Amino acid sequence: MAARISLIIPTQRRPGPLALAVRSALAQQGVDPAELELVVVDNDSVPSAKAAVERLATEAPFPLVYVHEPSAGVANARNAAMEQAEGELIAFLDDDEEAPPHWLASLLAVQARWDADVVFGPVRARAPARIVRHRAYLEQFFSRSDPAAEGLIDHYYGCGDSLLRRAALVDPKRPFSPERNRSGGEDDLLFGALQRAGKRFAWAPEAWVWEDPSPERLALAYTLPRAFVYGQGPVAHCAAADPPDWAGILRWMLIGAGQAIVYGLLALILWLLRRPDRAFMMDRAARGLGKVFWGKRFRINFYGRTVSDNAGQDIASDS
Incomplete structure (x- = not known):
């Protein structure tokens, strides 16, 4: 019998975190194992x-399928898994995340109650004890929260900790755009298109997961460029509309310019005062700059590296 629900974990050269993520997926409770499969896609060369x-x-109580996708890129990895997966519902877990036993059942319950096409859950980042500098900022940066109670929402998040209804997709086998293989944001493009098509998004506050960011990401040298890319998101969303939403593009660019100036000045003042909370203002200034400089020439590549590149910076996952 074909699986009704497919769990997907993309990975690249992270054996320790991957084992934790896979074991947490295999330990899910409240769901019939006969309806499940787990697909791990390896995006190493x-x-x-x-x-x-x-x-x-x-150790698996249901099928665990290994897929090798040697073509580097986060979209390539997700598409390879989608092609292999049999489920009508697809749950995404990143290889640096650990899901509690109730996670999948919580996502499924919210999807059924609200007839949602995509469901998102909270992410709780945890930094190692040795991380002291900017700890509060770093844990917040890698976390995901939403003040909304359970129910429908008018916005979307990334793939990590989400549940997707395959029938909502125009291309049910390869829905992620290879245009974002190296920069990431392939999930933003997909969910943005689904939003424009009138699909339903829901928030599942009980479907939370832990996230353990890799050590090289726990630094401003990683998070601030990433914040810049996140800032590009709403402008790129307007640009991807057909026809492009030029009024929206201009509005977001003006907002971004204001954010860059105001938060940039606040960040400078806090830096001069050596305040530990300066990283929050630096983050907001970077997001503002991303709204201003949003075109392809300003895109920063975080994914799609080859085996000869620095290990640990090429994980095919995006929270």
Whole structure:
């Protein structure tokens, strides 16, 4: 019998975190194992995760499928998993996330109650104890929260900790745009298109997961460029409309310019005062700059590196 629900975990050269993520997915409760499958897609140029996944498969109460996608890029990885997955509902978990046993059941319950096409849950980042500098900012940066109670929402988040109804997709097998293979944001493009098509998004506050960011990401040198890219998101959303929403583009660029100036000045003052909370203002200024400089020439690549590049900076996942 084909699985009704497919869990997908993309990975690239992160054996320790991957094992934690996979074991948490295999330990889900409140869902019939006969309806489940887990697809792990390895986006390394060589099948480096294959042996580990095969070992984990011996512990699995439902099918664990290994997919090797050697073509680098986060969209390539997600599409390879989608092609292999059999489920009509697709749950995404990143390889640096750990899901509590109730996670999947909570996503499914909200999807059913609100007839949602996509459901998102909270992410709770946890930094190692050795991280002291900018700890509060870093944990907030990698977390996801929403003040809304359970129910429909008018905005969207990234793929990590989400549930997607395949029937909502124009292309049910390869829905993610390869245009974003290196920069990330392939999920933003997809969910933005679904929003314009009138699809329903829901928030599931009980469907939370832990996130353990890799050590090299726990620094302003990573988060501020990433904040810049996040700032580009709403402008790129307007530009991707057919026809492009030029009024929206101009509005967001003006908002971004104001944010860059105001928060940039506040960040400078806090930096001169050596205030530990300056990182929050720096983040907001970077997001403002991203709204101003949003075109392709300003895109920053975070994904799609080859095996010869620095390990640990090429994970095919995006929270």
